[in-house]
Amino acid sequence: MASTKTITITPLSDHTxxxxxxxxxxxxxxxxxxxRLNKAFVDHSVLVMRDQTLSAPQMLxxxxxxxxxxxxxNTRFALPECPEIHYISNQDKxxxxxxxxxxxxxxxxxxxxxxxxxATVLLALELPDSGGDTQYVNMQEAYDGLPxxxxxxxxxxxxxxxxxxxxxxxxxxxxxxxxxxxxxxSVIHPIVRTHPENGRKxxxxxxxxxxxxxxxxxxxxxxxxxxxMAHATQDKYQYWHKWRVGDLAMWDxxxxxxxxxxxxxxxxxxYLYRVMLKGDAPY
Ligand code: SIN
Numbered sequence: 001m002a003s004t005k006t007i008t009i010t011p012l013s014d015h016t017x018x019x020x021x022x023x024x025x026x027x028x029x030x031x032x033x034x035x036r037l038n039k040a041f042v043d044h045s046v047l048v049m050r051d052q053t054l055s056a057p058q059m060l061x062x063x064x065x066x067x068x069x070x071x072x073x074n075t076r077f078a079l080p081e082c083p084e085i086h087y088i089s090n091q092d093k094x095x096x097x098x099x100x101x102x103x104x105x106x107x108x109x110x111x112x113x114x115x116x117x118x119a120t121v122l123l124a125l126e127l128p129d130s131g132g133d134t135q136y137v138n139m140q141e142a143y144d145g146l147p148x149x150x151x152x153x154x155x156x157x158x159x160x161x162x163x164x165x166x167x168x169x170x171x172x173x174x175x176x177x178x179x180x181x182x183x184x185x186s187v188i189h190p191i192v193r194t195h196p197e198n199g200r201k202x203x204x205x206x207x208x209x210x211x212x213x214x215x216x217x218x219x220x221x222x223x224x225x226x227x228x229m230a231h232a233t234q235d236k237y238q239y240w241h242k243w244r245v246g247d248l249a250m251w252d253x254x255x256x257x258x259x260x261x262x263x264x265x266x267x268x269x270x271y272l273y274r275v276m277l278k279g280d281a282p283y
Contacts, residue, residue, distance in 0.1 A: 007033060009040050016138045016239035016256070018044035025052050025062035025248065034065050041066060041119070042197045045252040046136055046239065052248045054123060056082035059248070059273055063121050066250065067277035070117040073110060073163065073183045074175055077102070079273075088122065088272045090132075090262070094173065103260035105170035106137065106233060107208045108253045109276055112161040114187050118279030120258075121250040124243045126271040131264030133240040134249070137257040140202035142232035143192065154224070155192055157216075161209040162186045167222060168208045188214060191228075193282040195254050202255040203232055204282055232257065243272075254279060 007022035018040055023033070041047045054062060056079050060069070069084050077086040092100045109120050122134075143151070163183055164172050175183060191213065193204040205228055213221040240261075241249055251258060253276075264270070 007036070009036075009044075011044065012046070012048065012241075013239040015141050015237075016044065016136055017046040017048065017241065020047060020049045023049050025049060025065075026054055026058050029065055038066060041250060041252065045138060045256055046241065047250050048241065049248045050244065051246045052123060053246060054248070056085040056273060059121075059123050060084055060275065062248070063250070063275050063277060066119060066121075070110070070276040070278045072276065073113070074173060074179055076173060076176070077274075084275060086274045088260070088270070088274050090266055090270045094171065099266065100173060101260060101262045103134075103258070104262050105168075105208060106135075106229065106257045106259045107170075108204070108206050108257055111189065111204070111206045111253075112163055112184065112187055112209045114184060115281050116189075116279050117253055117276035119250050119252055119277040121248065121275050121277070123273040124245050124247045124249075125273065126269045127243050127245055128264035128268035128270055131261065132270045133242050133261045135259050135261055136239045136241065136251060137232050138237050138239070138255065139204065139232060139257060140195070140200045140255045142234075142237045143202045145237070146231065154228070157191045158188050158214045159191050159205065159210045160186050160188055160212040160214065161206065162211045163209070165207070165209050165211045167211070167225075170208055172208070186211065189282045193254065196280055200255070203228060204254075205229070205232075206257070254282070
């Protein structure tokens with residue numbers, strides 16, 4: 001069994017990401033290791049556990065070390081044999097036959113939920129020879145780097161978030177009537193949120209889901225979103241995860257944006273298991 005003496009946790013960049021070695025998630029994990037991993041998750045925002053060989057049910061058991069499963073809004077990608085696990089694949093198509101790349105645009109997962117998921121976890125099963133990194137943006141670092149007058153201007157602003165914003169340049173797959181009935185029409189969340197576990201403030205914006213900023217005209221909303229996105233997505237706030245087969249990576253949706261990078265040979269398969277964990281209402 002892993003012990004806190006045999007696991008190592010090594011940062012992957014100055015501000016985001018840490019690699020964990022010495023943990024086999026198919027085996028029992030004791031309370032001390034569990035607490036260390038949960039703390040490392042909050043400290044590093046992306047936790048990568050290498051060399052994991054897990055079936056879908058084993059992945060489900062493993063992620064429960066970190067929280068409770070959050071049910072996806074769109075059940076189209078659920079694994080038939082283990083529906084709480086979904087898959088990410090580059091081989092699916094939109095109804096018009098064009099290729100659908102899940103997550104190809106900066107976003108934070110399901111921020112249109114009243115209580116958005118605190119974390120998303122992927123397990124890499126098949127990867128292209130090169131490319132296909134996941135790009136993370138650290139929104140706490142980005143907030144800290146804003147000019148003070150911008151911080152004053154945006155603190156206290158709230159955004160209306162919906163399943164698919166009318167401004168989104170990325171098209172999501174449509175929801176079935178059954179899924180639609182489970183999804184709130186809209187929710188209102190602050191655009192600066194305080195992390196419930198480390199107390200840091202971070203930008204909480206999502207170009208796919210934000211329809212309006214409360215009390216602003218459309219043009220002003222779009223201009224503010226563009227300004228904040230241009231600031232946040234600077235290289236200095238990013239960490240790009242280069243996947244290896246067997247990586248189980250878990251990231252903190254409360255303080256990161258992420259996107260899948262479709263920069264690889266689409267004849268090669270990219271296939272990962274995916275599950276999210278419940279979170280709290282942002283404040
Ligand atoms: C996602 O947005 O959840 C998927 C990210 C990825 O495939 O890299």
